[in-house]
Amino acid sequence: MTTRPTVLLVGGTGRTGGRVLRELLARDVHVRAVARSRARLPASSAGHPNLTVTEASLLTLREDELQQLVRGCDAVVSCLGHVLDFKGIFGPPRDLVTQATTRLCRAVEAVGGPTPVKFVLMSSVSVHRSRDLDARRGSLERAFLAVLRRLVPPAADNQRAADFLRTQIGPENPAVRWVVVRPDTLLDGDVTPYALHEALVDSLFEPGSTRMANVAHFMAELVTNPETWSAWASKLPVIVDAPPRS
Numbered sequence: 001m002t003t004r005p006t007v008l009l010v011g012g013t014g015r016t017g018g019r020v021l022r023e024l025l026a027r028d029v030h031v032r033a034v035a036r037s038r039a040r041l042p043a044s045s046a047g048h049p050n051l052t053v054t055e056a057s058l059l060t061l062r063e064d065e066l067q068q069l070v071r072g073c074d075a076v077v078s079c080l081g082h083v084l085d086f087k088g089i090f091g092p093p094r095d096l097v098t099q100a101t102t103r104l105c106r107a108v109e110a111v112g113g114p115t116p117v118k119f120v121l122m123s124s125v126s127v128h129r130s131r132d133l134d135a136r137r138g139s140l141e142r143a144f145l146a147v148l149r150r151l152v153p154p155a156a157d158n159q160r161a162a163d164f165l166r167t168q169i170g171p172e173n174p175a176v177r178w179v180v181v182r183p184d185t186l187l188d189g190d191v192t193p194y195a196l197h198e199a200l201v202d203s204l205f206e207p208g209s210t211r212m213a214n215v216a217h218f219m220a221e222l223v224t225n226p227e228t229w230s231a232w233a234s235k236l237p238v239i240v241d242a243p244p245r246s
Contacts, residue, residue: 004050006030007223008069010058010100011079013040016122016186019216020079021045027224032069034058058100059093066107075118075223076104081154097121097154097161105165109175118229119165119178120222122215125200125207126155127162127182129236140205162236171234179222179229180236183210191217193242201238208240215239 007024011017012033021041024031025048035041038053045051054069058080061069070076080100093099101121108117165178182200185207194214202208218239221228 004028005074008032008073008076010034014079016212016215017079018042019212020219023216023220067111070107071111077120079122095157097157101161105176116177119176120219121180123158123180123182125182125184127159177233179232182236182238183215184208184240187211195240195242197238210240
């Protein structure tokens with residue numbers, strides 16, 4: 001008999017996060033969701049028997065409360081991001097994703113467990129891997145990214161969160177193993193064929209597109225499919241919609 005996994009989901013009230021929640025519940029996963037308001041979760045999922053909701057702001061939870069949330073979890077999925085309005089982009093906390101990623105990983109380390117917990121972070125193609133792991137961008141793109149990270153806090157926040165996982169947690173952490181999912185321009189729509197790449201595939205000035213449903217499907221696959229996890233653990237896969245067949 002296969003044991004159903006238990007997943008802690010943060011950011012489940014967002015447009016992509018809500019899709020991740022529905023995808024996980026459809027796969028019979030036990031989900032613990034942290035949300036400021038249960039009412040902001042997708043109505044179709046709010047009363048699901050496999051869903052437990054903690055109404056709180058993640059960054060205000062005490063260390064012991066975070067540890068209790070991650071205890072017994074097989075995976076932690078973060079779809080946290082900054083609200084795309086003036087207050088969300090420029091107001092505090094400017095390091096929302098980095099703080100949340102750090103605190104959740106440290107809570108997992110403090111709890112320990114017989115096997116590493118999977119940590120899946122939704123990020124962006126603005127995040128770049130150093131040491132030539134991503135193709136070197138052109139000078140204009142590099143200048144644009146430098147300005148973006150200096151003037152738009154979420155861009156720098158996403159980069160720091162990914163760098164924390166890559167350099168501070170690393171690939172051989174006994175408590176936490178991770179994947180950073182990098183979608184391109186997010187679109188509505190149902191699940192369609194999509195492509196996964198280890199490195200960047202499109203220019204910032206000629207972006208690709210990624211359906212939020214495809215991001216949710218892939219993140220759920222990482223949690224529930226051992227082969228998918230094995231293929232992408234400790235990597236930053238770029239996910240883009242597959243071009244339509246001619």
